[in-house]
Amino acid sequence: MFIFFSGTYVSSIVFFFPTNNFTNRHNWVWSLCAVFGQNSDETRPFYQCNFKIRLFRFVHKFGHPILQILPEECDLLCTHPMFGPESGKDGWTDLTFMYDMVRIRDQHLCSSFLQIFSTEGCKMLEMTCEEHDRLAARSQFLTHTIGRILVEMEVESTPIDTKGFQKLVQVKESSAKDSFDLFSGLFIHNRFARQQMKNLEVAIEKLQERSKELQDPIISKL
Template sequence: MPFVDVLSVKEHPKDVLLRIMPEECDLLCTHPMFGPESGKDGWADLTFMYDMVRIRDQSLCSSFLHIFSSEGCKMLEMTCEEHDRLAAQSQFLTHTIGRILSEMEVEPTPIDTKGFQKLVQVKESSVKDSFDLFSGLFIHNRFARQQMKNLEVALEKTKEKLQERSKELQDPIISKF
């Protein structure tokens, strides 16, 4: 009997499924790297990650994967650990930035640059997903905590650089008053 997981994190569910599923069950861990919104116009060129964790029926597994490859998905085989490491850098970081922008109540303005428009899009697409999804990316992906720390360190370094530059550029004549 085959079992396919399609969750956004891979190591945690793989470990749970290996523990609870009978040995005779095949286990294929997958993650379509797109959701209903980004895949609504088709799956061509969208990434489909998979890890054949425990496969005895190669034919059935291949048939399932063929559904996605025949629709034009970029098929990417990798371990669940590698997926989670990369997903923390991309998916989790994107959702985190989007949630931060939402907390800041960032909205379009009449003078938006293209870069700012992209930030608004990140915010809007991130908050369309449930907070349960976002929190699951943090709670069940062991690499997400380090990304959160990296973000905090980067923010502090950026603030320090701005403060140093501000001190360097202060006009000595004005600062006397």
């Protein structure tokens, strides 16, 4: 989906889907919301169009290679709203909006764009894409992984649920609402995610070993 901002207010956003008529517009702000796994060849022609493009919006470290093909006059802003349809359905107050001003020369335009989210109450957090990906692997990806494991285990509520288990069920249900493409994208496109997966496997193996060590003396006494 390509989003054209003709001004600095949400009310002046025009959505283009499909993108047939997009190339005929003179755009100040172009928000390219890339889907995980999307073929870069599908979007490459748009990077090189002779538009009045001043600002890009992208997610994850995937945005940095775009600098190699973007025209010099284009600014690049990488962002990641750390919320979705479920967590943001009642408003964006206190929800984190991460951004990285990779190449920004038009500070006024960039600030106007970010103000859309800060005005809605988002907690604005500036950090590099590299740091974002590292932290996201330890939080967002790990949460989705645990949720997917619980989905595969077909975990359900019971009459004797503890508070801790109720939270696990919530994680499972939240993960089940997201597509598997999201999970695979978090794994494939974040190089830190692979290490987190290995850490999880090692942790499970350690728990199994410790349980076996405690179990063996008991069994030997039987």
